[in-house]
Amino acid sequence: MIEVKNITYSYPNSDSKALNDLSVTIQDQQWIALVGHNGSGKSTIARVIDGLVEGYQGEVTVNGMPLNDDTVWDIRDQIGFVFQNPDNQFVGATVQDDVAFGLENRNVPRPEMVERVQQALEVVGMSEFATREPSSLSGGQKQRVALAGAIALQPKILILDEATSMLDPQGRQEMLEILKQMKQRFELTIIMITHDLSETAMADRVLLMNHGQLVADAQPEKLFARTQVIKDNGLELPYSEQLKEQLAVAGIDLPREYMNEDRMVEWLWDKLN
Amino acid sequence: MFTKVIFGRYVPIDSVIHRLDPRSKLVLSLYFIVLVFFANNWQSYAFLAATTLATILLTKVQLKFFWEGIRPLIFIIILTVLLQIVFSAGGTVYWHWGIFSITSMGLVNGVYVFMRFFLIICMSTVLTLTTPPLLIADAVESLMKPLLKIKVPVYEIALMLSIALRFIPTLMDETQKIMNAQRARGVNFSSGSLIKRVKSIVPILIPLFISAFNRAEDLATAMESRGYRGGDHRSKFRILKWRGADTIACVGMAAITAGLFLLRLL
Numbered sequence: 001m002i003e004v005k006n007i008t009y010s011y012p013n014s015d016s017k018a019l020n021d022l023s024v025t026i027q028d029q030q031w032i033a034l035v036g037h038n039g040s041g042k043s044t045i046a047r048v049i050d051g052l053v054e055g056y057q058g059e060v061t062v063n064g065m066p067l068n069d070d071t072v073w074d075i076r077d078q079i080g081f082v083f084q085n086p087d088n089q090f091v092g093a094t095v096q097d098d099v100a101f102g103l104e105n106r107n108v109p110r111p112e113m114v115e116r117v118q119q120a121l122e123v124v125g126m127s128e129f130a131t132r133e134p135s136s137l138s139g140g141q142k143q144r145v146a147l148a149g150a151i152a153l154q155p156k157i158l159i160l161d162e163a164t165s166m167l168d169p170q171g172r173q174e175m176l177e178i179l180k181q182m183k184q185r186f187e188l189t190i191i192m193i194t195h196d197l198s199e200t201a202m203a204d205r206v207l208l209m210n211h212g213q214l215v216a217d218a219q220p221e222k223l224f225a226r227t228q229v230i231k232d233n234g235l236e237l238p239y240s241e242q243l244k245e246q247l248a249v250a251g252i253d254l255p256r257e258y259m260n261e262d263r264m265v266e267w268l269w270d271k272l273n
Numbered sequence: 274m275f276t277k278v279i280f281g282r283y284v285p286i287d288s289v290i291h292r293l294d295p296r297s298k299l300v301l302s303l304y305f306i307v308l309v310f311f312a313n314n315w316q317s318y319a320f321l322a323a324t325t326l327a328t329i330l331l332t333k334v335q336l337k338f339f340w341e342g343i344r345p346l347i348f349i350i351i352l353t354v355l356l357q358i359v360f361s362a363g364g365t366v367y368w369h370w371g372i373f374s375i376t377s378m379g380l381v382n383g384v385y386v387f388m389r390f391f392l393i394i395c396m397s398t399v400l401t402l403t404t405p406p407l408l409i410a411d412a413v414e415s416l417m418k419p420l421l422k423i424k425v426p427v428y429e430i431a432l433m434l435s436i437a438l439r440f441i442p443t444l445m446d447e448t449q450k451i452m453n454a455q456r457a458r459g460v461n462f463s464s465g466s467l468i469k470r471v472k473s474i475v476p477i478l479i480p481l482f483i484s485a486f487n488r489a490e491d492l493a494t495a496m497e498s499r500g501y502r503g504g505d506h507r508s509k510f511r512i513l514k515w516r517g518a519d520t521i522a523c524v525g526m527a528a529i530t531a532g533l534f535l536l537r538l539l
């Protein structure tokens with residue numbers, strides 16, 4: 001369980017508040033989608049939870065441990081973090097070295113490390129690139145490697161900061177599927193930061209942020225229904241939801257639950273026949 | 274244009290030399306460089322040249338890569354050799370003008386100096402063509418381990434080295450991007466007076482530094498979030514392995530040493 005209580009924070013060189021009295025509780029094994037427009041404070045709150053930010057007001061507790069200088073390394077041990085920019089988190093000289101980096105830090109014995117690196121690369125479909133250097137990889141491939149690096153640690157909590165932004169639509173769908181399976185297998189808690197509301201459909205809860213505050217906290221379908229809130233906070237409904245809205249205006253009866261584009265096409269096809 | 278490093282870049286093929294432990298390659302090539310200074314007659318130079326050629330052939334790397342390794346230094350080599358020739362005296366005088374003269378001893382010395390340079394560069398090129406930079410860094414780490422006793426942060430230095438190596442291509446790309454961006458704004462890097470050209474470098478360096486610092490900060494955060502705390506409580510993914518071939522290479526080098534010292538007596 002992650003408890004964030006009344007966090008207020010400004011970056012040292014700025015006077016506006018990146019986080020403004022933010023409180024939220026995340027239960028174990030929940031899949032959280034964190035959305036909001038650029039600069040709404042998503043990355044900042046994720047960093048606070050991982051103990052990467054200092055000098056904030058408020059309290060953070062992760063799995064019963066209050067976050068402070070003594071516990072920060074234990075807490076980080078339980079968290080796998082994938083950052084926004086895949087190039088600036090690539091530490092190793094090759095793909096496999098990079099995936100191994102976190103394991104080396106945790107002093108995992110070498111035979112086990114080799115195995116876990118291989119497995120993690122397999123999961124993200126990057127096995128054949130194991131010995132490649134980062135400069136010879138595409139952005140999306142680097143993001144896959146970054147994800148492998150986090151998976152290899154077998155964390156309890158996985159924080160993904162726009163970790164699929166450079167993947168093609170199919171790759172993104174694949175990653176979401178992988179996350180879903182991993183969540184079940186390892187009883188993961190996932191915090192996924194994204195701009196794209198259609199990526200939130202798999203989440204148990206969507207947290208919508210603006211100006212360092214929580215504006216909405218709801219299940220995806222419930223949030224999609226609040227179209228005004230979404231628009232007011234600078235986001236866009238998934239395409240299928242926009243279509244649904246238009247159809248509703250035209251007086252066509254639609255199911256309440258979220259449908260992705262494929263499901264939508266199917267439903268329309270049935271309806272038309 | 275930036276990516277050419279002196280001595281040549283790693284050529285990823287398979288050969289006896291490629292498979293040697295980087296530690297033995299590093300130590301043996303340094304040792305060979307010292308050995309070159311012990312050659313004192315044409316027989317000993319010929320002998321060392323023959324062993325160098327044999328090593329080069331064992332790498333299976335095309336000879337043109339060796340030539341590329343030597344080319345950037347060719348100017349310095351020629352200059353040194355010329356100075357050596359015109360300034361050293363002794364033996365038959367062929368030509369003479371003021372303090373300059375070409376003598377038989379001068380010519381012989383010139384040839385020796387050239388050979389010395391040539392052999393040293395060839396052996397260093399053998400090392401860099403057959404060993405990825407990362408493994409050279411590993412070898413340095415491993416060989417520096419005794420320094421841990423006098424509190425030299427060997428592991429940190431090695432990690433710094435490997436991160437630096439990893440970011441060289443990234444920063445090269447970035448430089449290229451910035452240059453293109455400046456070109457698109459009308460900056461000309463290849464013409465104008467020297468001062469003008471040097472001045473046009475400033476608008477490349479400043480954004481490059483800013484971005485490098487940002488990257489460094491991001492990287493530090495990412496490393497911290499992945500549990501990096503420094504020190505030696507870390508296991509290692511890459512390990513170096515000393516094989517039979519490495520021992521054979523060392524024995525071979527001992528034989529070369531013996532041969533050289535025999536030839537010195539001639």
Ligand SMILES: Nc1ncnc2c1ncn2[C@@H]1O[C@H](COP(=O)(O)OP(=O)(O)OP(=O)(O)O)[C@@H](O)[C@H]1O
Nearest residue numbers: 011013014018036037038039040041042043044045
């Ligand atoms: N290193 C920094 N120094 C100063 N201000 C910063 C820094 N990083 C972020 N900020 C500011 O803090 C606020 C929140 O930033 P944050 O990175 O958390 O936004 P975000 O929701 O992750 O945005 P994005 O979707 O663009 O990633 C922004 O107003 C931003 O300008």
Ligand SMILES: [Mg+2]
Nearest residue numbers: 042043084161
């Ligand atoms: Mg962000």
